[in-house]
Amino acid sequence: MPHISLPVSIPGIRSLLTAYPETGRHLSAFAHQLMRGESSLNPAERELIAAKVSQVNQCKYCTHSHSQTARHLFPDEEKKIVEEVVFKHNNQVLSEKMQALIQIALAVQQSGLAVEQAHIDKAREAGADDQTIHDTVLISAAFCMFNRYVDGLATMTPDKPEAYELIGKRLAESGYINR
């Protein structure tokens, strides 16, 4: 049961955005810009980073929601990447650039201070520019917030995979505003 009173029919972060709309409005607008706005990473790549960070933070709601969103956004022949990276910890299916970015995201998940020059050098050698590195760090940092918000208040977490398929479809098609 959630630690505070929340609408019973709405799961995860949406219950918080609904019950606390003053902060919720800004969080949705921020997430939409970060995950769908202009970036050198496409939305599927950004959702993959979000899902991976959420998995390491053991946030079930966010892990499954953003895995499903990434699956919707990757083209058919790349959809298997999500399962491999998020749940089987097999980054070999990724480009060198995305492997290096996932390493940066995982360092940020531990602490901002865990990001070393070697992480950045490896990403640059694989073709990452400033914007890419910036967006990777901010996505990881943001999901360290969203994961804690969702689980710190013990929001309702669906068990059924179909629930996350719906959430993923909606986030893939409509993004983070008015969801």
Next chain:
Amino acid sequence: MPHISLPVSIPGIRSLLTAYPETGRHLSAFAHQLMRGESSLNPAERELIAAKVSQVNQCKYCTHSHSQTARHLFPDEEKKIVEEVVFKHNNQVLSEKMQALIQIALAVQQSGLAVEQAHIDKAREAGADDQTIHDTVLISAAFCMFNRYVDGLATMTPDKPEAYELIGKRLAESGYINR
């Protein structure tokens, strides 16, 4: 040196908000609502939670900026609270309610899943309501993001205490928008 190109004369998160204004605009609006908007916690109490979480995350820039902001916002006879709580780890100077809220914030700093029913019960027994618990969790979660953003990109961190006095004065007087 920062991991990406940032304006050299601007320290900490402000360099990121300036260089990446699309996300920056939303982050500033969110922070202003969370730290200065309507809440059952006053701005000094919110800044104290932010400073404490930042100290545990070892984010020097945020720890000193928000400690100084809290010092500006607490009345004279309570200013010593900041030094005791943030730097001497002495929570006995706080009310029972604020002690319980700091414990919730420190649990969230570890993980959303580290918040236990006992943390919530203790806060409620000391007078915390839903809004107070919500705001405490979200402030801690948000600074887990801001701290990682600031340090994950190795932004410039001033050494001189006077720099943080100025930042604290400005945040106390004007908040998080147009800083």
